Structures are given as structure tokens and as C-alpha cells.
Amino acid sequence: MRIAFTSYEYPGETGGGGIGTYLQIVSKLLHEQGHSVVVFTATSEKSPFWENGWVYRIPATNWQSFNDLLPSYFLPIHCSKPFDVLEATDFQACGLSIKKALPFLPLVVRLHTPLYMVDRLMYKPLPWRSKLRFAFGALRKVQLPSFPSGPNRADYKREFDIINAAEVVSSPSQSIADEMMRLGFPLNGKTEFVPLPFESEIASRSIMNHQALSNSPLIVFIGRMEIRKGVIELAKSVPSILKKYPKARFVFVGASSLSPRSGVDMISYLQEMLKRYITSITFTNRVGREEVF
Structure with a gap:
């Protein structure tokens, strides 16, 4: 099978957080099993390049620019040798631009934690004392107080769009899927639970030493x-x-x-x-x- 992955983040130049670590492991394991794998990720260099046999870095400065520029680099490679499936991220809807350009290419969205959920978890409403100070400050200026609000779902439309567009949603756990459904993400009927991969050699070594x-x-x-x-x-x-x-x-x-x-x-x-x-x-x-x- 020929599989494409898309993520601004990938270990080395563009970071090694949870998304990048997952991609590094899963792409290596799939490659070793004989699948044809390409990870499309980012670089600060001015020209694209192959980092190794399956990691292709394209010029981009952040998640948004990466997603916007992705089709111009993805489509020529796909046309020369078509992919069977694309796996994209829920976070920042990275890969949505490809699904729009190639609506018939099957799309799997891997749940890592969408930005909407992250921002909601990190949001702290103003305490009542702060609200009072905020209100008095506005009234002194003869203005109606406008309190800061939490994350607005409409600002994260692309993350909802990519879940809608996916044929399959891949979740590492039941809890993250449940929380996303509570927030309104349409996961019902197309969610598969796939645990996070790990490298068995490292894991077995740790178990043997336990x-x-x-x-x-x-x-x-x-x-x-x-x-x-x-x-x-x-x-x-x-x-x-x-x-x-x-x-x-x-x-x-x-x-x-x-x-x-x-x-x-x-x-x-x-x-x-x-x-x-x-x-x-x-x-x-x-x-x-x-x-x-």
C-alpha cells in the first residue's frame, strides 16, 4: 500500500512533540513492513528536499502556511505515483487542503488533540474580582464592558471540516473520542481505535530490565x-x-x-x-x- 502522511511537525527540524514522535515511529514501522510511505513535513530551507527515503520536507514557516502550500508539492508526487490513502492530523486540520484538491483520495484523520480542545482546556475564565475591575475600567471610559470570552467554535471550522471529510477517524483512546464528540466533532460511525505504536525492541528491553x-x-x-x-x-x-x-x-x-x-x-x-x-x-x-x- 502507498500511504501519505501530512504534518508540519516532525522530529528534527520542526520538532518532536507527540504528533512528530507518532509519525516517526509509525512511518518507520510501515516502511519496514514493505509499504510505500511518504511523510510530507516542513523545513525552513527555501527549497524542498528528501530527508531520507520517505520524509519529504517542503518550505513552510508554520502549520497554516504548510497546509496552504502542501498541494503544490503533494500533487506532482501523487500524479507520478498515486497514493492509496492519506493520513492527516486533527490538529490544525493539516491535510484538509489535499482532501479538497483530491476528494476521492481516502482520508484517515488521526486524533492527537485538536487545537480547539487544547484552547478550551487552557482557557481560564476571569475571576469575579477581575471582571469587576474590567467593568469599572470600561464604565469610567463611558463604555459597556466586553469581557474576554473562551474559544469560539467558529474560529476552528477547519478542524471540524476535516473530521467531516474523513472516511475514517483513527483514535488512540476512547476518552479522547468521547471528549471530541462532547465538543461537537462528528465521530459517530467512522471511528477506529488504534493504540499508539511503539518500538518493540526498546519496550522489550525495558520490560526485561523491570x-x-x-x-x-x-x-x-x-x-x-x-x-x-x-x-x-x-x-x-x-x-x-x-x-x-x-x-x-x-x-x-x-x-x-x-x-x-x-x-x-x-x-x-x-x-x-x-x-x-x-x-x-x-x-x-x-x-x-x-x-x-
Whole structure:
């Protein structure tokens, strides 16, 4: 089968977040199984180039420009040797431009977490005191107060459009599919649950080295340090774990992001939150995937 993937993000030049890591692993596994795979991703270079046998980088500065420019690079390759299926991302509707240009090319949309959901999770309504200050400030200027509102679904129309256009939606879990349906994404009747891929050699090595829980367990968080990843919930469990296992160690691996406190990054926020236990905790910030394993 000949399979195309589209994503501005891909490890190396344009980042290695969850979308890029997934694509790096799944494209490699499919390639090793004999499928013809092409990952269309971005570069800051002025000309497109093949990074290896299946990764093709095109000039783009962000997700939007990548999606807009994608057809002009995708279509010639498709015309010379047609793809059987396209997998695009829900995030930023990356690949929607291809479906519009080639409506009969089967489209699978992989759920990673659409921007609409991310923005809703990160949105914090103004506290009532702030609303009062906001209102008084407007009234002093003889204006009616207009309070900041949360994410507006209409601003994320493209993400809803790509789900509508998909023949199949691929979800890594039931929970993300349920949450997206709650937000109004039309997933009913076309959702397949496909767990995240992993490299069995690395996983089996880790399993072989696994030992029974000792009196000094090592607990590791790997991922971007942001609210929706559950890092605060893990941090809240630190005192009770240390009470039972005083020699336990915690390592938080990942780049810092926004915290619940305005102007404070997540690592600083957690360091303050856990200052009584800081001798048992290490924050590495972002490290390369190879260093993690």
C-alpha cells in the first residue's frame, strides 16, 4: 500500500512533540513492513528536499502556511505515483487542503488533540474580582464592558471540516473520542481505535530490565510539562508516595510550558509547589528521544 502522511511537525527540524514522535515511529514501522510511505513535513530551507527515503520536507514557516502550500508539492508526487490513502492530523486540520484538491483520495484523520480542545482546556475564565475591575475600567471610559470570552467554535471550522471529510477517524483512546464528540466533532460511525505504536525492541528491553518495586522506586514523567498532560496530578501525589517510600526518586523529563499561574512556567511552578521535597526530585527540561531511552 502507498500511504501519505501530512504534518508540519516532525522530529528534527520542526520538532518532536507527540504528533512528530507518532509519525516517526509509525512511518518507520510501515516502511519496514514493505509499504510505500511518504511523510510530507516542513523545513525552513527555501527549497524542498528528501530527508531520507520517505520524509519529504517542503518550505513552510508554520502549520497554516504548510497546509496552504502542501498541494503544490503533494500533487506532482501523487500524479507520478498515486497514493492509496492519506493520513492527516486533527490538529490544525493539516491535510484538509489535499482532501479538497483530491476528494476521492481516502482520508484517515488521526486524533492527537485538536487545537480547539487544547484552547478550551487552557482557557481560564476571569475571576469575579477581575471582571469587576474590567467593568469599572470600561464604565469610567463611558463604555459597556466586553469581557474576554473562551474559544469560539467558529474560529476552528477547519478542524471540524476535516473530521467531516474523513472516511475514517483513527483514535488512540476512547476518552479522547468521547471528549471530541462532547465538543461537537462528528465521530459517530467512522471511528477506529488504534493504540499508539511503539518500538518493540526498546519496550522489550525495558520490560526485561523491570524488577519488583524496591524501597527506592524511580518514578519518571516523560512529556511536555503542561496542564493537560497530568503533570500537576502526579506532582500532587509526591508527598503521599514519599510518605510510604521515603527513598523514592522523581524525574520530570520534558520542556516547560504554561502553568496555572500567570507569568510562571510549569517547572518553576512545580519547584515552588514541591519545595519541601525538592531533594527527591529532578527536572531535566527537554532532552532528545535517544537520551530518554
